[in-house]
Every structure is written in structure tokens, then in C-alpha cells.
Amino acid sequence: MRFPKDQKAKTRERILDAAATVFRRQGYRGGGVDAVMREAGLTAGAFYAHFPSKDALFAEAVVHALRKATVFTGAHLDGLSxxxxxxxxxxxxxxxxxxxxxxxxxxxxxxxxxxARGPSEARSGFEKELRAAADAIAGQAGDADDALAVLALMIGGMSLARGVADEELSNRILAACRRAADTVSRPKPVPEKKPKKERK
Structure with a gap:
């Protein structure tokens, strides 16, 4: 049975949304095709009409989830630069x-x-989106290396904050990383040029 193209595209999007949720919750190894299709409300048999393998699904789900994230496009940034x-x-x-x-x-x-542990297609898609995120920060902060440092503080800080049980320690990690990111992203003072001495 054939489906209209727009219906197939919507179903594919539904599977990608479900995959992003399942892989976040259970990881790549723990999140199987059956779990993804169950999350999407579809039968497991429909999977291969949309994706050739679990590896391909994971690679696309990572990119899909990153593109849907509103970290650098949300309303919290409106009117700011x-x-x-x-x-x-x-x-x-x-x-x-x-x-x-x-x-x-x-x-x-x-x-x-x-x-990092998954298929190489996932790493290349991830790298492309990571570069885009760093470019978004660099477009505002002005320095590509500073942008990478800010991004590392954001992702690493959030990972650590979620990984500890003590809420006070978790809050301290978040606050420390915010301060460090602020320091890194501040415009650097331009050193004053000393006037050249005139030759006598």
C-alpha cells in the first residue's frame, strides 16, 4: 500500500521525534527499533519503509534533535546581540x-x-551541528576559539550538573560554568599602541 509523500514525511518526522526521546532515555544500545516504533505509536514492521537500519536512524535522530533545539534561536534571545x-x-x-x-x-x-560510541555517520552529523552552534556563538562573541570554549562549558557543565545527586553542588556547577563562560566570552581589551619614538 502506497502513502502520499506528505504522509510519509510526517510519519518519518514522528519516528525521528520518538527516536530522539528513546535514545536520550535509554542510550543507543538500550534503545531498539521496537522501542522507538512503540514510542511513535507505530508497528515495528513499518520501520524499514523509512530507514535502512538502526545506525541510520540514530545518525538522523541526533541531527534532527539538535536542529529542533532552541538554544540559539529561542524567544529568550529576541532583540539581543x-x-x-x-x-x-x-x-x-x-x-x-x-x-x-x-x-x-x-x-x-x-x-x-x-x-562517541555510536556509528560514524552519527559523529559526522553531530560534528556539523556542533560547528554550526559554535559559529552561532562566534557570530556574537567574535572569536571562534572562545565560542568553542563557551560551548564546552555549557555542555560539560550541564552534563556534570545532571550527573550529581546533591542539588546544591549541581547548582554550584551551573553557576561556576555561567561565570566562566561570561569571562571567556567578554570582549578582550585591545592593547594600546605605544607611540613610536622619533629618531633624532
Missing amino acids: GAEWVAAAVGWYLSPQHRERSESGCPLPPLLAEV
Whole structure:
């Protein structure tokens, strides 16, 4: 039985949404095709009409989840630019509220280890999206290396904050990473040029 193209595209999107949820929750190895299709409300037999393998699904689900994340496009950044934009993005990301949204927030912290251990297609898709995120920060902070450092503080800080049981320690980690990211992303003072001495 053939389905209209738009229906097939919607079903595919549904499977990708479900896969992102399942892989965040259970990891790549723990999240099987059956679990993904159950989450999507579809029969397991329908899977191969959309994806050739679980590896292909994982690679696409990672990119899909990253593109749907609103870290650098959300309303919390409206009307901001430069250092204010970076501070708002970092402040939203490294917040207790975002920490509690492990299944619906940014997929980087829960999926990072899975991507490192997963199929190579997932790593290349992840790398492309990571570069895009770093470019978004660099566009506001002005320095590509500083942008990578801020991104590492955001993702690493959130991973650590979610990994500890002590809420006070978790909050301290978030606050420390916010301060460090602020320091890194601040515009650097331009050194004054000393006037040249005139030759006599």
C-alpha cells in the first residue's frame, strides 16, 4: 500500500521525534527499533519503509534533535546581540530549569557519550551541528576559539550538573560554568599602541 509523500514525511518526522526521546532515555544500545516504533505509536514492521537500519536512524535522530533545539534561536534571545546574546544563551542553558528537562531540553548532554560510541555517520552529523552552534556563538562573541570554549562549558557543565545527586553542588556547577563562560566570552581589551619614538 502506497502513502502520499506528505504522509510519509510526517510519519518519518514522528519516528525521528520518538527516536530522539528513546535514545536520550535509554542510550543507543538500550534503545531498539521496537522501542522507538512503540514510542511513535507505530508497528515495528513499518520501520524499514523509512530507514535502512538502526545506525541510520540514530545518525538522523541526533541531527534532527539538535536542529529542533532552541538554544540559539529561542524567544529568550529576541532583540539581543553581542555579549548580551551570549549571556542570555548561556544563562538559559545553564539553568536549573533546563537541567530538569533532560528528555526535552538540548540533546547534547544526554547523547554525547552515545554519539562517541555510536556509528560514524552519527559523529559526522553531530560534528556539523556542533560547528554550526559554535559559529552561532562566534557570530556574537567574535572569536571562534572562545565560542568553542563557551560551548564546552555549557555542555560539560550541564552534563556534570545532571550527573550529581546533591542539588546544591549541581547548582554550584551551573553557576561556576555561567561565570566562566561570561569571562571567556567578554570582549578582550585591545592593547594600546605605544607611540613610536622619533629618531633624532
